[in-house]
Amino acid sequence: MHKSSFIEYLQIEKNASSLTVIHYTTDIDEFQDFLCAQQITIQSCEYSDIRIFLAQLHERQLSRRSVSRKVSSLRSYYRFLEREDIVGHNPFTFVSLPKADHPIPEFFYEEELRELFTVSDLSDPLGQRNQAIIELLYGTGIRVSECTNIEVSDIDFSLSTLLVHGKGNKERYVPFGDFARQALIRYMEEGRQHLERKSSSRVSSIFLNAKGGPLTARGIRLILNKMVEKTALTVNIKPHKLRHSFATHLLDAGADLRSVQELLGHDQLASTQIYTHVTKDRLRNVYMNSHPRANK
Known part of the structure; x- marks a missing residue:
C-alpha cells in the first residue's frame, strides 16, 4: 500500500522515468524482504537495523554505485513516508553514501x-x-x-x-x-x-x-x-x-x-x-x- 502510493508520487509529482521507477521498486522490495527476515516493521526500523542491512549488501560484494543508489532510494522512500505521517523518523538520515566508483568512460579516437x-x-x-x-x-x-x-x-x-x-x-x-x-x-x-x-x-x-x-x-x-x-x-x-x-x-x-x-x-x-x-x-x-x- 505504502509502496504503491510512493510509486504514484514518483510518476506524477516527480515525473520520474520508467527506469527510475523500476530501480526504486526493486530497492524497496529488497528492503521489505530484509525487514520481514529481521521481524521488524518499516515504522520500528532503527539506524542499527540499517547498519545490518548495509553489511548484507557489502557481503554480496555489490559495487559502491549500487549501494549508493539503494541508500538514496530508501532515504527518499522514508522521506515520503514521513511526509505522509506513516513513520515518525527516517533511519537513513545519518547514513552516509559510499563514494561511488567513477570509471573513465570509453571513447573513440x-x-x-x-x-x-x-x-x-x-x-x-x-x-x-x-x-x-x-x-x-x-x-x-x-x-x-x-x-x-x-x-x-x-x-x-x-x-x-x-x-x-x-x-x-x-x-x-x-x-x-x-x-x-x-x-x-x-x-x-x-x-x-x-x-x-x-x-x-x-x-x-x-x-x-x-x-x-x-x-x-x-x-x-x-x-x-x-x-x-x-x-x-x-x-x-x-x-x-x-x-x-x-x-x-x-x-x-x-x-x-x-x-x-x-x-x-x-x-x-x-x-x-x-x-x-x-x-x-x-x-x-x-x-x-x-x-x-x-x-x-
Whole structure:
C-alpha cells in the first residue's frame, strides 16, 4: 500500500522515468524482504537495523554505485513516508553514501570514427538512415533513447537545432553541424519516404525500421554493430560510446564544461566532470610522447 502510493508520487509529482521507477521498486522490495527476515516493521526500523542491512549488501560484494543508489532510494522512500505521517523518523538520515566508483568512460579516437562514417551505402534507404543516425549520435551527443524519440517536427533545419526529449520528460535544444544536416536531409528526402511507404499507418518518428515502423534502441545498437563489422575496427561499439566521444572531443578542443553539460542534458556538473579525467590523461600522454625533456 505504502509502496504503491510512493510509486504514484514518483510518476506524477516527480515525473520520474520508467527506469527510475523500476530501480526504486526493486530497492524497496529488497528492503521489505530484509525487514520481514529481521521481524521488524518499516515504522520500528532503527539506524542499527540499517547498519545490518548495509553489511548484507557489502557481503554480496555489490559495487559502491549500487549501494549508493539503494541508500538514496530508501532515504527518499522514508522521506515520503514521513511526509505522509506513516513513520515518525527516517533511519537513513545519518547514513552516509559510499563514494561511488567513477570509471573513465570509453571513447573513440577521431581517426577510429572516420572509418565508421564511410561504410554506409548512401544509395540505399537503410544506408541513408544509418548514416543519419551515426552523424546525429556523434554530432549531438544525445542518448540512444533520445534518438528513438525524435519526431520529424523536432528538427529545425533553418537553425540546425534539434528538440531533444530527455530523461524525466525534460526538453533541451541541441545544435547539429553540417555533416549531420546533410545526412538528415538526404535521409528525409529519399530514404525515409521509401521506408514510410512500407507502413500501413503514419509514423511520426524520424528513424524507421525496414518495415516502416519506429526504430527501437535495440535496433540502433544492432545497426551500429553491423557498421563496425564492415570496418577494420576491433572494438565494440555502443551508442553511449559515441556520446562519450562527443563530450571528450569537445573538451579536447577547448569547449567549457558548462556548455558541454548543457549539451549532454546533465542535471549536475559532476556528471560532466568525469570527462575531464579523459582529457587530462590524453594531455599527459601527448606531453610524455612529444616533449623532448619528458623522458630520458
